[in-house]
Amino acid sequence: MIIGSEIIFKENLPSTNTYASQILRNKNSKEGTIIYTNYQSAGRGYAGNGWESEDGKNLLFSILLFPTIVNPADQFVISMAISLGICDFLESYIPVCTVKWPNDIYVNNDKIAGILIENTIMGNLLEDSVAGIGLNVNQVKFMSDAPNPVSMKMITGTQYDLKDSLTKLASALDKRYKQVLSEKFIQLREEYTAKLFRLNEWAGFRDGTGVFTGRIISVSENGRLQVETKSGSSNEYSFKEIEFIL
């Protein structure tokens, strides 16, 4: 086992991703180390957003990875593997989980987990990666203005043991990360694409030109979203160039 081979617990932290980046400066850190906490006072989401999580209710952790075999151009494979690992874990409790591109984990129309991956690139090498995961487990009331949060407990009515959930999730993530290390990039992309929220469904999107109806047809090798329009043309988008209308 790589992911979860070492686990560091801190009762509270500003952000597990920030803490993980600090440990990375200590060159003795071990690949797969998980830093987890019960509470983050400054939890970070993507695009400068925060991450809401009630004390002791959810899984909040970051994983140290050294995916040096991955070319920086292929770095999206890390996102795909982490997203799939979370879905593999969730699907032992919940019938279907999808991935809202690029890496929001959804159950039906609601967001159950967020991922913040921070890569360090040195020349032509992906030197290290901090994969931060916030998974809503036992929280049932959300206060922030996030549009559609949901938790495992809200869906199943069950209270989960966080430590046990972390062990199981780490093992699911480890299996997927091993696919990265053995360069199963095509397989990962196929499985990731098959799990996409709104794959092949006509739905509303917004891009730089305004609102339009489109359908997701695939994801390119470098992680760009391919969307077909009603007129039959297709466009590729990088992160932040397209928004889903929910």
Ligand code: BTN
């Ligand atoms: C998102 O905006 O969807 C990404 C959220 C990522 C939140 C997790 S919680 C653990 C780790 N530490 C952070 O500060 N952020 C990530």
